[in-house]
Amino acid sequence: MKYKTKFLTILALLLMAVTQGAWAQTNWEEVYSLTGTTAEKWTALEGSSTGRTLGTAGSTTFYYAAGNLSFTNLTAGGSGLTIQGTVYIYVPEGVTVTCTGANASGTTGGGAGIKLTSGNTLYLLGTGTVNATGGRAASTSMAKTRRRE
Numbered sequence: 001m002k003y004k005t006k007f008l009t010i011l012a013l014l015l016m017a018v019t020q021g022a023w024a025q026t027n028w029e030e031v032y033s034l035t036g037t038t039a040e041k042w043t044a045l046e047g048s049s050t051g052r053t054l055g056t057a058g059s060t061t062f063y064y065a066a067g068n069l070s071f072t073n074l075t076a077g078g079s080g081l082t083i084q085g086t087v088y089i090y091v092p093e094g095v096t097v098t099c100t101g102a103n104a105s106g107t108t109g110g111g112a113g114i115k116l117t118s119g120n121t122l123y124l125l126g127t128g129t130v131n132a133t134g135g136r137a138a139s140t141s142m143a144k145t146r147r148r149e
Helices: 002-023 028-035
Strands: 042-044 052-055 060-064 069-074 081-083 086-090 096-100 115-116 121-125 128-133
Touching: 028 121, 115 121
Parallel strands: 042 060, 052 081, 060 086, 069 096, 081 115, 086 121, 096 128
Antiparallel strands: none
16 A cells, blocks of 8 residues: 555656646747737747837837847936836747846946836746846945145
């Protein structure tokens, strides 16, 4: 009886692992079903070395990463990716999207990896990886003044 219980337990665990793996897989049919769209609505993303804005205020747009992408902004305070309106991004398994904000200057703060302000919405779909890193803050030195007496 002990062996039968162990066998059934191991079998149940294996079945759960296989089932969970299948649920984690996102494919285009699932994406279309989740979003109520078809292939014509989706636009392939291209990386950028100057930052990029996705979407338009007041509308919904759909993007997908066909391969590894990088959105990097080198302009002080600039964000790697800025989201406007409602934006869906599908990142398939094995694909990595990296978003890097610019470092700060003495007068401008560091940029966001992904800038998502109030009133805008971002939906990430798929089992790929999204890495977002904000820019570093700048240090400023203030000249010391002496008070004359």
